[in-house]
Each structure stands twice: as structure tokens, then as C-alpha cells.
Amino acid sequence: GNESRMQAIYQITNREPMPPKAPKRLEDLWACDVFTLSKMQESLPKDVFKSVKKTIQTGESLNIDIADSVAVAMKDWAISKGALYYAHVFYPLTNATAEKHDGFVSVQSDGSVISEFAGKLLVQGEPDGSSFPNGGIRSTFEARGYTAWDVTSPAFIMETDNGSTLCIPTVFVSWTGEALDKKTPLLRSNAAMNKAATRVLKVLGNSNIAPVNSSCGAEQEYFLVDANFANSRPDLLLAGRTLFGKPPAKGQQFDDHYFGAIPERVQVFMQDVEEKLYRLGIPAKTRHNEVAPGQFEIAPYHEAANVATDHQQLIMTMLKTMAKKHGFMCLLHEKPFAGINGSGKHVNWSVGNATQGNLLDPGDNPHSNAQFLVFCGAIIRGIHTYGPLLRAVIATASNDHRLGANEAPPAIISIYLGDQLQDVFEQIKQGNLKGSKSKGVMHIGVDTLPILPTDAGDRNRTSPFAFTGNRFEFRAVGSGQSVAGPLVAMNTILADSLNWMADKLETETAKGTELNVAIQTVLKEVIDNHGAVVFNGNGYSEEWHKMAVEERGLRNLRTTADALPVLNEEAIVKLFSNLGILSPVELASRYETYAEQYIKSIEVEAKLVISIAKKLIYPAASRYLTDLSTTIAGLKEIGVDFDTECAHKVSGLTKSMMDLVSKLESSLHNEDFDSMEAHMQYLVKTVRPLMDDVRKYADGLEAEVADDLWPLPTYEEMLFIK
Numbered sequence: 001g002n003e004s005r006m007q008a009i010y011q012i013t014n015r016e017p018m019p020p021k022a023p024k025r026l027e028d029l030w031a032c033d034v035f036t037l038s039k040m041q042e043s044l045p046k047d048v049f050k051s052v053k054k055t056i057q058t059g060e061s062l063n064i065d066i067a068d069s070v071a072v073a074m075k076d077w078a079i080s081k082g083a084l085y086y087a088h089v090f091y092p093l094t095n096a097t098a099e100k101h102d103g104f105v106s107v108q109s110d111g112s113v114i115s116e117f118a119g120k121l122l123v124q125g126e127p128d129g130s131s132f133p134n135g136g137i138r139s140t141f142e143a144r145g146y147t148a149w150d151v152t153s154p155a156f157i158m159e160t161d162n163g164s165t166l167c168i169p170t171v172f173v174s175w176t177g178e179a180l181d182k183k184t185p186l187l188r189s190n191a192a193m194n195k196a197a198t199r200v201l202k203v204l205g206n207s208n209i210a211p212v213n214s215s216c217g218a219e220q221e222y223f224l225v226d227a228n229f230a231n232s233r234p235d236l237l238l239a240g241r242t243l244f245g246k247p248p249a250k251g252q253q254f255d256d257h258y259f260g261a262i263p264e265r266v267q268v269f270m271q272d273v274e275e276k277l278y279r280l281g282i283p284a285k286t287r288h289n290e291v292a293p294g295q296f297e298i299a300p301y302h303e304a305a306n307v308a309t310d311h312q313q314l315i316m317t318m319l320k321t322m323a324k325k326h327g328f329m330c331l332l333h334e335k336p337f338a339g340i341n342g343s344g345k346h347v348n349w350s351v352g353n354a355t356q357g358n359l360l361d362p363g364d365n366p367h368s369n370a371q372f373l374v375f376c377g378a379i380i381r382g383i384h385t386y387g388p389l390l391r392a393v394i395a396t397a398s399n400d401h402r403l404g405a406n407e408a409p410p411a412i413i414s415i416y417l418g419d420q421l422q423d424v425f426e427q428i429k430q431g432n433l434k435g436s437k438s439k440g441v442m443h444i445g446v447d448t449l450p451i452l453p454t455d456a457g458d459r460n461r462t463s464p465f466a467f468t469g470n471r472f473e474f475r476a477v478g479s480g481q482s483v484a485g486p487l488v489a490m491n492t493i494l495a496d497s498l499n500w501m502a503d504k505l506e507t508e509t510a511k512g513t514e515l516n517v518a519i520q521t522v523l524k525e526v527i528d529n530h531g532a533v534v535f536n537g538n539g540y541s542e543e544w545h546k547m548a549v550e551e552r553g554l555r556n557l558r559t560t561a562d563a564l565p566v567l568n569e570e571a572i573v574k575l576f577s578n579l580g581i582l583s584p585v586e587l588a589s590r591y592e593t594y595a596e597q598y599i600k601s602i603e604v605e606a607k608l609v610i611s612i613a614k615k616l617i618y619p620a621a622s623r624y625l626t627d628l629s630t631t632i633a634g635l636k637e638i639g640v641d642f643d644t645e646c647a648h649k650v651s652g653l654t655k656s657m658m659d660l661v662s663k664l665e666s667s668l669h670n671e672d673f674d675s676m677e678a679h680m681q682y683l684v685k686t687v688r689p690l691m692d693d694v695r696k697y698a699d700g701l702e703a704e705v706a707d708d709l710w711p712l713p714t715y716e717e718m719l720f721i722k
């Protein structure tokens with residue numbers, strides 16, 4: 001019956017509201033749980049501090065000679081904050097964060113204990129990481145991997161109910177140096193991009209060039225569902241999305257949720273999350289309701305990509321753990337509810353340095369405009385040449401529900417430039433920059449660009465990759481994903497394109513060609529050969545899907561099964577290995593790991609569909625049939641004519657559902673595949689459609705069966721009761 005549903009509603013409606021905490025001063029909270037540079041300065045000898053600071057700025061690994069002093073200072077600070085344990089935090093190829101905890105405790109020969117943390121433990125840890133997915137790397141090379149502090153990301157204290165832990169962000173590599181994690185390639189991609197960007201900046205005539213880094217600000221969407229409901233939905237608990245559920249009568253069609261008032265209970269939750277984030281030095285900035293009921297967004301201010309990536313992982317962790325405290329379940333799945341808007345993560349990305357500033361900002365003088373156009377041109381070439389790679393790095397079973405589903409960016413990767421920038425490139429293509437829509441005659445290196453709008457009103461929300469005034473916004477990233485993969489891909493294709501540009505510009509200027517002429521020539525080549533990727537229109541439309549593929553030669557990789565094999569293509573293998581970002585072995589291990597994750601997640605969902613259909617929905621339907629048939633028979637006995645249509649309908653739906661459940665069950669027995677690719681395609685073509693069909697009949701039953709027999713919390717309940 002529906003006892004657990006009713007129980008849940010009773011619990012929720014009778015709960016004591018969580019009292020809002022007294023607001024604290026931001027200055028008191030900010031980064032108080034982070035071992036910042038200024039805390040190091042306070043506690044380290046001058047020369048040690050100077051050396052650490054330099055290491056941090058250059059991103060080199062910490063010199064073991066000074067590691068001991070740093071470790072002691074870090075430990076003393078952590079203990080003063082109540083930490084008894086430390087953990088090397090690393091980012092395996094799942095989208096999760098992993099930690100191994102160790103105590104500071106050290107037993108002496110006389111049996112007494114002291115707290116201890118040697119430099120070598122800071123610089124290098126040895127997690128028993130053999131259970132993390134690694135696509136076979138470690139069986140080919142070395143059994144174990146080790147972690148090492150990434151000095152560019154500061155250590156921090158994580159408070160939990162079980163006490164506080166000093167957390168040290170680390171890379172995770174095999175003994176032979178293969179990257180087993182998501183952080184190592186990100187650091188390498190930044191280095192490659194820095195090298196290429198410096199070449200370009202040099203040939204553009206800059207003499208003082210600081211290291212170029214990428215920046216990231218990720219907007220995170222999520223759903224909150226009351227834990228009482230979530231706990232009686234095996235699909236939400238195990239798969240993070242509803243595998244069944246009839247769409248509610250009131251959905252998001254009224255559009256009254258977007259930017260609406262945040263429910264009080266949610267607001268208290270958000271404030272709690274923000275306080276934690278501020279303590280960790282994470283600049284949470286905006287919060288609002290999203291399109292769907294029960295959907296919200298949090299966006300931090302942008303930071304250096306590496307730090308932003310670690311912070312993004314912490315934001316996801318914090319949302320999940322704080323949600324539990326507040327009686328919610330936080331859903332980071334890309335499509336928790338069919339028919340209701342999904343969740344994404346918009347990754348805002350730019351590159352820049354301390355001397356030239358943001359290189360994607362058009363600026364206000366001819367020199368910086370020319371620079372901007374060169375970087376922009378490099379991105380256009382990169383996205384055109386390697387668009388399928390961008391599709392591959394956002395390919396997951398869960399994101400497949402969203403991409404191309406008429407509410408999220410299409411699976412075809414194109415660039416939106418906005419009218420004015422598009423106009424500028426159009427003129428470069430025509431060979432003469434006459435003028436722009438808002439300005440008179442213009443010539444690269446002489447005039448300045450029109451002011452490019454950055455306001456949200458001008459945004460094209462149907463584009464997967466959009467220029468937004470001083471950055472690009474990769475909008476197709478999944479809400480539950482680490483941002484590392486997308487950032488690696490963007491930095492890598494930019495590095496490749498900048499090297500290509502630098503080659504051209506260096507050759508031309510060496511021949512004596514005037515720099516501005518060389519720039520215009522190379523930009524014309526970019527727009528002539530790669531302009532097909534620029535699209536300002538409606539990315540959801542039928543026409544675009546046809547035109548993109550048939551006329552422009554762009555690829556439409558609809559599913560993960562289509563997209564992941566891109567990682568094996570020769571051009572992609574070369575791209576990563578030439579730039580020293582991922583060796584062929586490292587790249588192959590990523591393909592294998594992600595393909596395996598895809599296969600596993602579809603299989604888990606299929607098994608859940610089978611068990612929920614059999615153990616929850618079938619019993620409800622047959623009980624209802626018993627009720628109906630008893631009524632019908634009883635009425636017939638006393639001579640009352642009763643309509644049997646409902647009974648026929650329910651029994652028909654039940655039979656069809658159970659037939660499909662059997663088919664789904666036997667489809668899972670097929671294990672004979674030549675490759676992972678073949679296995680993935682089988683899941684897309686055979687297993688997923690069967691799951692959808694089972695659902696169709698089950699949702700049909702939800703519309704017929706008496707509410708007091710229905711076991712699963714409904715969409716209405718989960719989305720609207722808070």
C-alpha cells in the first residue's frame with residue numbers, strides 16, 4: 001500500500017522548521033578553514049616561506065628539504081583547529097572525490113604517543129587505490145599509485161560529524177608516472193596552453209609576459225527532494241533519477257519557478273551551504289531558483305581552473321552532505337525527472353595572465369583587440385577541428401538524457417559568437433574589414449572592436465558553446481560531472497590552435513610581412529576553413545540538425561556510445577600525446593573507464609527497472625485488480641451492471657508491462673560482445689528502449705490504480721511538497 005508515502009507526507013508537514021542561523025560576518029568566515037599563504041607566512045621562517053611561495057606560483061613540486069617545515073606548520077595549524085587526522089584528497093576517474101585518512105598519531109618506543117607529520121607524508125602519500133577505476137593502466141604498469149600535494153591548491157580543514165580532518169589536494173599517479181586521476185591532465189593542459197599562448201603573445205609584440213592560466217566559473221544546477229520521499233524511491237537512492245513516474249498535472253508550464261522566491265526551508269539550507277563554502281575560501285556568489293520546481297542553482301565567482309575544479313568538487317560534496325542535514329536529498333543527476341527540465345553545469349572559461357589580462361576580453365585599444373581576435377580565432381579553429389572531443393568529454397549515461405532533448409544544448413557542437421563578433425569575422429572573411437554594425441571603418445591593429453554585449457538578454461540559450469562577452473560558456477556539461485575533463489579538452493584544443501597560429505605568424509613575420517597583415521591572413525584562413533562551426537541560430541531546430549550534418553559536415557553524436565569512441569580516433573590520440581597531456585595509454589585508459597561506467601550505469605538502471613516493476617508496481621496493480629474484480633462480481637450478484645473497462649485496462653497494462661520486463665531481463669543475459677563499443681551500442685539500441693517501454697506501461701498504471709495502493713511517491717509529491 002501507500003503507507004510509506006503517507007508516512008513521508010506526515011513527517012514533512014509536521015517537521016519543526018530548522019531555525020535560521022544568526023548571520024556571521026563574512027570577514028570572520030572567509031577562508032578560516034584554509035591553510036592560506038598568509039597563514040603560512042605567519043608560521044614559517046622567512047626563507048622557507050619565500051621558497052614555498054615561489055613553488056606555488058610556478059606550480060612545481062615542493063622541495064623535500066623545506067617540506068618538513070611546511071608539514072609541521074600545517075599540522076600545528078590543523079591541530080589548533082581540532083583536526084586529528086589528515087587526508088590526501090584525490091580525484092579518480094569517476095566524478096567523485098576520494099580520500100585516505102591517516103592519524104597524526106605516532107607511537108614512540110616507550111609506548112607514549114606524539115603527533116607527527118613529516119614532510120614526506122605531505123609530499124607523497126600511498127593510498128590503497130587499487131579499487132579505483134583505471135582502465136587497466138596499473139595492471140600494465142605498477143600495481144600501486146601514489147598521491148602528491150598539488151601545491152597550487154591549498155590545504156584545508158573539513159569538518160564532519162566525526163571530527164575534523166586536514167585535507168591535502170593531490171595528484172594521483174602510478175609509480176611510472178601515468179596519470180590515474182583528473183587533476184594531473186588538467187595541470188598538464190594548463191602548462192601546454194601557457195606555452196602556446198606565450199608564443200603567440202610574443203609574436204604579437206609583447207615583451208613582458210606573465211604565465212598564462214585558464215579560469216573557470218561553473219554554474220551548478222541541482223534538485224532538492226525531501227529525504228522522506230527519496231528514501232522510498234529505490235530508483236532515486238541507487239540511480240539518482242526516477243525510472244518511473246507520471247508527469248504531474250502542474251509542471252513547469254507556468255514558468256513561475258524561475259527566479260521565484262526561494263522557499264524558506266531551502267533558503268536556510270543554502271545559507272548553511274554558503275557558510276561552509278566561505279569557510280573553505282570558495283566564493284559562492286549567486287543562488288536562485290531554476291526553471292523546474294524543486295530545482296536550484298549555485299554559482300561561485302571564477303577562479304584559476306585548477307582551484308575552481310577542486311572547489312567545484314567541494315561544492316558538490318557540500319550540497320549532498322548539507323542536504324542530508326536539512327532532511328533533503330540533493331540530486332545532481334542531469335535528468336532526475338522525465339518531462340521536467342534537467343540540470344547542467346555551465347562551465348565559464350577564459351584564459352589570461354597578470355600582464356596582458358583576460359585574453360578573451362576585447363579590450364579598448366587596437367592592440368588588445370587584435371590579440372583578442374587571434375585568441376578567438378584559435379578557439380573557432382579548435383572547436384571546429386575537435387568538436388567531437390568536446391562532445392566526448394561530456395558523454396555520460398545521465399547526460400544523454402539531456403543533450404539534444406529540446407531543453408539542453410544539442411549534441412552537435414557549434415559556437416555562438418553573437419551578432420557583432422560574427423559580423424567582424426564575416427568581414428575578415430570578405431577580406432576587408434569595412435566596419436561593424438555599431439562602428440565606422442575598422443582595420444585590425446588600427447581601430448577598436450564594437451562593444452560586445454555581455455548581458456544575459458543577448459544570450460543564445462540553445463548553443464552548447466557560447467561567447468559571452470569576455471569568456472566562453474560551455475553549456476552542455478553535465479550537472480554531476482567533474483569540470484576537469486571539459487577544462488582539459490578546452491585548454492588542449494586551444495593549445496593546439498595557438499601553436500598552429502604561432503607557426504603561421506612566426507613564419508610570416510620572419511619573411512617581413514607586416515604583423516597586422518599576417519594576423520588578418522591567418523584569421524581569414526580560420527574563418528574560411530572553420531567558419532562552419534559558427535552558428536547563431538536556434539540549436540534546437542530540426543533545420544539546424546539537418547544543416548549542421550548535411551551542409552556543414554559537423555558530427556551529431558547523439559549518445560555516449562557514439563561519442564566516447566572519439567577518444568580512440570587517431571587525431572585525438574595525437575593531439576593529446578603531442579602536447580604531453582595524455583599519452584596514448586593514458587587516453588585509452590580513460591576511454592575504457594568511461595565506457596565501463598556507461599555500461600555499468602545502464603545495467604544498474606535496467607536491473608532497478610525490473611525489480612521496481614516486479615516488486616512494487618505489479619503487486620499494486622494486482623491488488624487493485626483484486627479490489628475491482630471483487631466489486632464487479634459482488635455487484636453482478638445483486639444484479640447491478642458495473643463497467644468493467646477499468647479492470648480490462650489495468651489488466652492489459654499490467655500484462656504488457658510484465659511481458660516487457662521479461663524481455664528486458666533476457667536482454668541483459670546477452671554478454672557476447674566484440675568490443676566495449678559494441679556493448680554500448682547494444683545497450684542504446686536494445687536495452688534502453690525496453691526500459692522506456694516498461695516505464696510507459698508502469699506510468700499508465702499510475703494513472704489508473706487507486707492512490708491508496710500506489711507505493712512510490714509521485715512526481716507531484718516530490719516536486720511540490722517541501
Ligand code: ADP
Pocket residue numbers: 215216217218219286299300301302346348349350358456470471
Ligand atoms: P549567467 O547565469 O547569466 O550565465 P552567472 O552570474 O550565474 O551568469 O554565472 C556566470 C559565471 O561566469 C560566474 O561563475 C562568473 O564568475 C563566471 N565568469 C565571469 N567572468 C569570467 C571569466 N572571465 N572567466 C571565467 N569565468 C567567468
Ligand code: MG
Pocket residue numbers: 219346473
Ligand atoms: Mg550561464
